[in-house]
Amino acid sequence: MRLRNIPGAREAIETSAWTIKNPEMQKGNWKEVFGNENPIRIEVGMGKGRFIMTLAMQNPDVNYIGIEKFSSVMLRGLQKQDELQLPNIRFIRMDAENLTEVFGEGEVDRIYLNFSDPWPKDRHAKRRLPSRQFLERYDYILKKDGVVEFKTDNTDLFSFALEELEESKWKLVACTRDLHNDSVMNEGNVMTEYEERFSSMGNPISKYIINRDSN
Numbered sequence: 062m063r064l065r066n067i068p069g070a071r072e073a074i075e076t077s078a079w080t081i082k083n084p085e086m087q088k089g090n091w092k093e094v095f096g097n098e099n100p101i102r103i104e105v106g107m108g109k110g111r112f113i114m115t116l117a118m119q120n121p122d123v124n125y126i127g128i129e130k131f132s133s134v135m136l137r138g139l140q141k142q143d144e145l146q147l148p149n150i151r152f153i154r155m156d157a158e159n160l161t162e163v164f165g166e167g168e169v170d171r172i173y174l175n176f177s178d179p180w181p182k183d184r185h186a187k188r189r190l191p192s193r194q195f196l197e198r199y200d201y202i203l204k205k206d207g208v209v210e211f212k213t214d215n216t217d218l219f220s221f222a223l224e225e226l227e228e229s230k231w232k233l234v235a236c237t238r239d240l241h242n243d244s245v246m247n248e249g250n251v252m253t254e255y256e257e258r259f260s261s262m263g264n265p266i267s268k269y270i271i272n273r274d275s276n
Contacts, residue, residue: 070132071154079142080135080152081126089165094151095124102171103128103164105157105190110138112175112253117150119251125150128157157190157198164202172199174211176255179218191222196229200273208234212268214259219267231271240266 074080100123104113107127117125129135177190187194191211213219237243
């Protein structure tokens, strides 16, 4: 999908009170940013922010951080936040490859991956957010009992994500290839913009929840 550049988007992000500038300086100290001891959950690739902002409204005792590398996309979330003024959410414009430079060991208790770029060419496999390279990054920043939740409508990407778990320390907690017809996993499901669009076209949504094997 081709992203439309919005003039002034990067400048608006840089001046927003809701975005964290130089986020690497907060590594290990994110609770100070929020001023409380509440759990910290992140969405890697937040898009326009509908998913994570809905969660922030539903769970005022949880802190959320939305991560997005495209300014023109993130701008939409910031505009919505200017209206909502939710105290428990912040935003970072950054590349997900730098997660371990921004979050300390065990600092995050949940990671959301929603409708990530499939990077279909084999040579780009390590760029896929459910790849083994990214699982290593999540392993570092995630608490020992933390989980990763991944949703996609791309069946090839989901199959790849499952294969990446086979030789890793990660294990499936729950898994479905048809989320909206799975009464257990769909309970309380918060849809993203993409999810609503793709499911309305009849595309089944796949989801897994994983954590690390304690053995």
